Amino acid sequence: MIAYVAKKFPDKKTFIEVLPDRKDGRAFGELHEMIAKNLGLTPLGNLYYAPDATDLSAIGTKIKQLNPGLLSAHGGGPQSDSMAFKAAYAAGYRGQLLGPATIPGGTMIAIAGADAIEGLISIGWPAEFDPATTEYARKWKADYIAKFGKWDFPEL
Numbered sequence: 001m002i003a004y005v006a007k008k009f010p011d012k013k014t015f016i017e018v019l020p021d022r023k024d025g026r027a028f029g030e031l032h033e034m035i036a037k038n039l040g041l042t043p044l045g046n047l048y049y050a051p052d053a054t055d056l057s058a059i060g061t062k063i064k065q066l067n068p069g070l071l072s073a074h075g076g077g078p079q080s081d082s083m084a085f086k087a088a089y090a091a092g093y094r095g096q097l098l099g100p101a102t103i104p105g106g107t108m109i110a111i112a113g114a115d116a117i118e119g120l121i122s123i124g125w126p127a128e129f130d131p132a133t134t135e136y137a138r139k140w141k142a143d144y145i146a147k148f149g150k151w152d153f154p155e156l
Helices: 001-008 023-038 055-065 077-091 105-112 135-148
Strands: 014-020 048-049 070-073 096-099
Touching: 001 023, 001 096, 014 023, 014 077, 023 048, 023 077, 048 055, 048 096, 055 077, 070 077, 077 105
Parallel strands: 014 048, 014 070, 070 096
Antiparallel strands: none
């Protein structure tokens, strides 16, 4: 996902990720920072919050101050990832958002508000693309099979 966004937005040169301060958050942060560096992005440092935090406004202020070209929130689940984007928006940040976790868009809108996640590029939630429920998903599945020869239930 970071590679896709780096290629799609070559003018965005800096990267920050917001993550929970626990082992998985630290691991994802290190991995994504390494990926960003290898893609020619400049990581501005990951921002970590206590896993039980309910107010990320200080992180939002830090994001606004650093003003990264690309902002990602990952590993905190629907509530915390959405709160990170909401805090950044409340602080005045308007850069490109990345959502590398499979959180339904409707959930993020309900938590953060539509304005706070405007322009978010996110991994699709498989339920939203269930070929049994939407015409778009049926076409996507057919195109996938045409390209790869089989349907192997990819995470979108």
